[in-house]
Amino acid sequence: MDDDQRSAPPTREFAEALSGGAAGERAGLLGLGRKDPRSLIAVRHFAGPDSFVGQLDGLRIAHLTDIHVGRVTPMAIQNAAVALTNEANPDLVVITGDFVCHSQKYLDQLEALVRGFKAPVIGVLGNHDYWSGAAEVRAALKRGGVEVLDNAHTTVTLRHQRLQVLGLDDAYTGHADRARALKGLDARLPTLGLSHIAEEADRLWPHGVGLVLSGHTHAGQVTLARLHELAIGHLAGHRYVHGLYGTRRRGVAPGGAVYVGAGIGASVIPLRLGERGRREVAIFELGMALGTLDEHHGEQAPLKGRAPAPELVAKRNAAVHKKQAKRAKQ
C-alpha cells in the first residue's frame, strides 16, 4: 500500500455522521456527492497594503495553497479551483506549498493541473513537498509552467507594472533561508512575500515585504466552535490560523500583513466543516485602497502561539533527508 492509499478518505457515511446531518457541504464533503465542486470553494476578495496604493494600479493576485494533489482530494475539486481562479481573471497566480500529499504518484496530474492556469504562476514549496521529494515536485511544477522560488525573489512585469515577489522555502522542515531570499531585494518596488509557514512573515515585514501569503494550516478544516483555533493555535502553536493578521496600514505596527489561506486539498482527511474551513481561493487587489472592497474579514489579533524549538526543526529536516535516502535506495 502506498502512502497516498494509506490516506484514503473515509466513507461518505462517516463524513455525513460527522456533519451532524447539516445541510450545506454535507453531500459534497468528500467531493463525492452530487454538488457542483465549485460550490465547495469560497472565493474571497481583499485589498492589498496601503503602501502599494500609487505604486500599483489594481493588480489582481489569486492565492491558492495546500492543493495536495493526490487520492484524498478529488480532481473535480482541483479543476474547479483552477476554473474559479481563471474566471477571476488574475494577473498572477501564487501557490504557497503542499502541492502533493505523501508520494510522487500524482506528479503528472499536478503538472497538468497547474498548466491549466491562464495567468503566470509562482510558487513556494511546503513540508509535504519535501517529504515526498522536493526535486521531483519542483521539476513537475516547472514542466507545468510554474516558477518556484527557493529562498529567492523575482520581479514580474504585469500590465506594465513591476511587482517583486519573494519566495521563502519551507520553514517547517528547516529549508527557509531569509538572508538568501532577501539578498538584493529592491526596497523601491512593491513586494509580495510567499511562505508556506505564516509565522515567517514577522521577520519579512521589516525588510519592506508588505504582504505575505501563506498556508499550511488548512484553516484547521473543522472550524465549528472555534475548534481550528484550539487545534492549530493552542495545540500546534501557530499564531496565525486563517485569514488576515498584522496590518495593511502604512506606518502602523507591526509593519506588514500576512494572509493564511484555507487551502484547496488535504493530505489525510478531506473533511471540512464551518465557514472558515471552506476551501478557498483568495483574490488580492494590489494598489486598491483599504475600505474600497467589501472584505470577508479584516485583520485579526494573532494567537499567543509557540515557536518550534530549533531542535525540533532540525529533527524535521533530518527526517526529510532520511526519506530522501530511502527513496534513492529503492
Ligand SMILES: [Fe+2]
Ligand atoms: Fe498542507
